[in-house]
Amino acid sequence: MMKPKRLLLTGAISLTLVAGAGYWYVFIADAPQLDPPQVEKNTGLTFQVKTFTSQAMGKVRRYGVVLPHDYDKQPNQRYPVIILLHGGHGNERDFQDKAQLTSVLHDLYQRGKLPPVIVITPDGNDNRGSSPFWDSDYYDGPNGNIGTLIGTELIQVVKSHYRTLNQPQFWAMGGISSGGWGALNIGLRHLDQFHLLFSHTGYFTDNSGAANSPQSFIQQIPASQRKSLSIYLDAGEDDHRYVKATRQFHQTLQRLRISNEFHLFPGGHGIVGKNVGWNYWHQHLANSLTFVGQRFKFSLQQIQRQTIEKPQESRHDRANLPSPPSKEHR
Numbered sequence: 057m058m059k060p061k062r063l064l065l066t067g068a069i070s071l072t073l074v075a076g077a078g079y080w081y082v083f084i085a086d087a088p089q090l091d092p093p094q095v096e097k098n099t100g101l102t103f104q105v106k107t108f109t110s111q112a113m114g115k116v117r118r119y120g121v122v123l124p125h126d127y128d129k130q131p132n133q134r135y136p137v138i139i140l141l142h143g144g145h146g147n148e149r150d151f152q153d154k155a156q157l158t159s160v161l162h163d164l165y166q167r168g169k170l171p172p173v174i175v176i177t178p179d180g181n182d183n184r185g186s187s188p189f190w191d192s193d194y195y196d197g198p199n200g201n202i203g204t205l206i207g208t209e210l211i212q213v214v215k216s217h218y219r220t221l222n223q224p225q226f227w228a229m230g231g232i233s234s235g236g237w238g239a240l241n242i243g244l245r246h247l248d249q250f251h252l253l254f255s256h257t258g259y260f261t262d263n264s265g266a267a268n269s270p271q272s273f274i275q276q277i278p279a280s281q282r283k284s285l286s287i288y289l290d291a292g293e294d295d296h297r298y299v300k301a302t303r304q305f306h307q308t309l310q311r312l313r314i315s316n317e318f319h320l321f322p323g324g325h326g327i328v329g330k331n332v333g334w335n336y337w338h339q340h341l342a343n344s345l346t347f348v349g350q351r352f353k354f355s356l357q358q359i360q361r362q363t364i365e366k367p368q369e370s371r372h373d374r375a376n377l378p379s380p381p382s383k384e385h386r
Contacts (some may be wrong), residue, residue, distance in 0.1 A: 062335045070281055088146050089154060089334040099162035100125055102154040108213045112201035119210065120148045122158055123218070124172030125165070133172075134219045136352045138345070139206070141231030141238045144191040148179040151341075154334040155232075160341050169342075170349035171356060177208055180238060185259040190335050195268045196240025207242045211249055224284070225355040228348045230254030232337045233298075233325065237262065240270040240287075247281050252351055254288035254344040256337055257298045257324055273303055287316040288347040292324025292331070317347060317349065321333045 103122050109119045124135060137164040140157075142150040151157040157175065164170040182192045182199035197205040209249020211227075214220060232237040239361045266272040274282075287309060291302040299320065306318035321340060323331025331339070 065088075066186055091329070091335065092154070093156050093159075093335055093338040095156040095159035095338070096162060097157045097159070101158040101161055103158055104150075105148060108209075110205050110209055112204040112209055113183070114195075115206065118148045119213075120152060120177035121218075122152075122161060122175040124174070126172060127174075127219075131219075134221045136171065136173045136226040136356075137214060137218075137220050137228070138173050138175045138348060139210070139227075139229040139239075140175065141180050141194065141206070141223065141229070141235030142177070143231065143233030144237045145186050145188045146235070147181065147186055148177050150178045153336045155341055157341070160338065161276045164342060164345055164349065169346045171352050173349075173352070174214070174220060175211070176214055176306075178206055178207065178237065191234035192238070193264070194241050195215075195236070195262075195264070197264065197268075201240075203242055203245070206238075207246045207249075211246075223250050223355075224251045226352060228252035228254065228352075230256070230288070230344055230348075231258065232256045233258060237270070240274075241268050244270055244274055244277065247277070247284065252286050252348050254347065255290075255302070256287075256340055256344065257291050257295050257302075259298060259301045261301065271301075271308060274308065274314075277311075282312055282314050285314050286347075286351055287314060288344045290317060290319040290343065292336055293320060293322055294332075295324030296326065319343065 099171060102123055103120055105118055107116050109115075109117050110208050126133070127135070140151050142148070157177070161170070161173075161175065167173070172253060178192060180192050182197075182202050184190065184199055186192075192202060193199045194202050194206070215222060220226075224247065229239045229243045229250050230236065230253060233256070236255030237260060238259060240253055240255060240258070241262070243253045260271040261269040289302050289306055291299045293299065302318065309316040319340075321336070323329065323332065323336045325336075326332035329335065
């Protein structure tokens with residue numbers, strides 16, 4: 057029979073090991089999915105991390121980028137842009153390392169669901185850094201000017217470094233969890249830049265108040281501006297408070313006659329399970345990007361039609377010009 061002192065020592069050691077493992081899992085490994093998505097690795101797409109100096113944050117910031125397959129082969133081609141915002145305790149690598157972004161893009165390209173796009177994944181952490189104890193403040197506030205960083209500076213960097221289509225109908229922004237809130241909170245302030253927004257298992261009312269709560273301030277946007285918006289929303293059935301928040305926001309969009317889709321899927325937040333955590337976000341990132349892809353393709357077709365029609369109109373105009381007066385009438 058084990059002596060009480062030895063039993064206590066063994067218990068203490070076990071608790072220390074469990075606590076140490078928990079600390080490593082959350083704080084060192086960034087809480088990875090215990091059963092990560094099984095995906096195609098040979099996509100032909102490359103995820104790269106780039107940096108730029110932010111005046112808004114007063115430091116060097118990072119972002120991830122995935123360029124289309126044909127980017128280097130089509131030097132005159134310009135592309136739509138999608139910005140993806142991570143959730144709490146995340147960074148610029150989350151969508152690639154945990155949601156397998158390049159695999160999702162590869163599959164959508166193969167199925168013709170998404171035209172070639174430039175995808176940007178910024179580090180959205182505020183001055184407090186990444187932590188499991190708080191979400192980043194996706195706005196300008198006491199913890200840093202993340203709203204300006206993403207809504208202004210990052211856009212200027214992307215436009216200056218990559219061949220982008222600059223009209224707002226070719227720019228989309230979305231995110232997961234608090235990144236979904238961030239995408240709406242920032243995107244709705246920059247409707248001259250973003251016409252497409254999306255949220256996976258997000259929320260729409262922030263503790264900082266109505267000024268950073270899309271549920272409130274979207275109602276203050278003029279009707280003329282609301283007409284240009286299209287918004288995708290989803291929530292996991294197990295995330296009861298996110299389901300409630302997303303359904304309420306969907307109802308607000310319906311009342312305001314803003315084009316939107318709302319989907320309720322099995323699963324939600326978590327670290328293990330087929331429809332849980334990064335498995336959920338991996339699966340349904342394909343849904344939101346298909347939604348975005350449909351609208352990108354429609355806008356691209358409109359531009360192509362306008363390009364074709366302009367020369368025809370010019371020829372028609374020339375054909376209907378009055379003939380030069382004859383010599384007899386001069």
